[in-house]
Amino acid sequence: MKFKNLLAAGVALSFGVGSLQARTWTNADGSKTFEADFKTYDKEGGKVTVLMGNGRSVTFAVAKLSEDDRKFLDEQAKNDPAAGGADVKDALKEQKIGAKLIKPGILKKLDGKRFAKFEMEKAPEYYLVYYSASW
Amino acid sequence: MEHYQELIAPNPRVAMIHASLDDDVADAAKWARAEKFPWPTVLLDEHEATGLDTLGGQEQVPDTVLVDKDGKVLTRDEEEAFAKIAALK
Numbered sequence: 001m002k003f004k005n006l007l008a009a010g011v012a013l014s015f016g017v018g019s020l021q022a023r024t025w026t027n028a029d030g031s032k033t034f035e036a037d038f039k040t041y042d043k044e045g046g047k048v049t050v051l052m053g054n055g056r057s058v059t060f061a062v063a064k065l066s067e068d069d070r071k072f073l074d075e076q077a078k079n080d081p082a083a084g085g086a087d088v089k090d091a092l093k094e095q096k097i098g099a100k101l102i103k104p105g106i107l108k109k110l111d112g113k114r115f116a117k118f119e120m121e122k123a124p125e126y127y128l129v130y131y132s133a134s135w
Numbered sequence: 136m137e138h139y140q141e142l143i144a145p146n147p148r149v150a151m152i153h154a155s156l157d158d159d160v161a162d163a164a165k166w167a168r169a170e171k172f173p174w175p176t177v178l179l180d181e182h183e184a185t186g187l188d189t190l191g192g193q194e195q196v197p198d199t200v201l202v203d204k205d206g207k208v209l210t211r212d213e214e215e216a217f218a219k220i221a222a223l224k
Contacts, residue, residue, distance in 0.1 A: 055160035055180065095204040100185040101152070107175040110167050115160065118175045124150040125204050126223070128143060128216055129190060130174070132197035133156035134166035 022053065022114075026066040037114065040105035041073045048073060049105065076117075091123030098123060138217050139174065148223045154187045155179055156196060 022035035036050035039057055049059040062070055092098030101107055101120060108115035143151045151174040157163040160178055167176055182188040190200045190208055201209045201216035210216050 051160065053161075055158070055178070057180075096206040097186070097202060097204050101177070103184065106177060106181050106185060107152075108178060109175045110164065110172065113164070113168065115164050115167070115176065115178075120150065120175075122147045122150060123204075124146075124148055126149040126209070126220070127202050127204070128149060128151045128220065129154050129187060129200045129202060130151060130197065131154045131156055131193055131199070132166070134162045134169075135157070135196075 023050075023072075025050065025069050028064055028066060030066055038072075038076065038117070040117075041076055042104075043073075043077050088120060088123050092120055095123070097127055136171075136173075138220075142217060142220050144173070146220070146223060149220050150174075152177060152187075154182060156193060 022037050024033050024035050026033045036052050036058070039049040039051045041048050041062075046062045047059050048062050048065070049057050051057055062073060065073075089102055092102045098120065105117065107118040107120065109118035110116070139151055143149050153167070153172055153174055153176040155163040155166070155176050155178050157166060158179060163176065163178055177185055177187055186206060190202060190206075191211060198211070199213045199216055200211050201219060203209060209219060
């Protein structure tokens with residue numbers, strides 16, 4: 001997706017952001033910005049996925065972003081597994097359920113007013129799945 | 136919430152996952168805030184990727200399904216689910 005198209009999408013969708021506190025992203029030459037929540041970062045593939053205000057995910061090349069945004073993404077990558085997290089991740093990878101839940105960006109948890117990336121802190125044998133909605 | 140704090144949060148053998156059925160992420164976040172959910176959420180557009188759409192938990196709202204790590208459904212009855220969880224040591 002071209003950055004100007006992403007910008008247009010961001011502007012168009014920003015009206016639907018509501019209470020979400022999106023990050024402001026800037027393009028590589030600093031001339032354009034758009035707002036979206038960080039979702040996932042594929043460092044090896046050089047791709048980032050962001051969540052627009054209407055819940056739509058958009059993936060694009062990290063090279064299109066400013067240096068500050070790239071630093072932010074590197075920090076996100078560094079902060080991935082906490083101490084002991086690697087063991088939990090390895091155990092979850094062996095599970096049918098856990099292996100899907102540890103995919104980047106799948107689990108969210110409230111951080112203030114918005115959802116933030118979340119990683120499992122344990123590798124349970126059982127999951128209680130609670131289906132609910134605001135309506 | 137009381138059951139979660141007592142039986143699930145401190146037990147390494149079980150975790151609770153909220154499968155949001157809201158179409159809009161803003162609505163899902165608003166709902167999670169209103170209910171003060173301490174557990175993680177999987178948004179609706181990720182249910183297919185995680186297999187949460189195949190557990191039969193969308194037939195009524197709210198609904199609970201207890202599954203094992205291999206995805207085997209143990210019960211769709213909330214009371215029975217908490218009884219099973221309480222028996223886990």
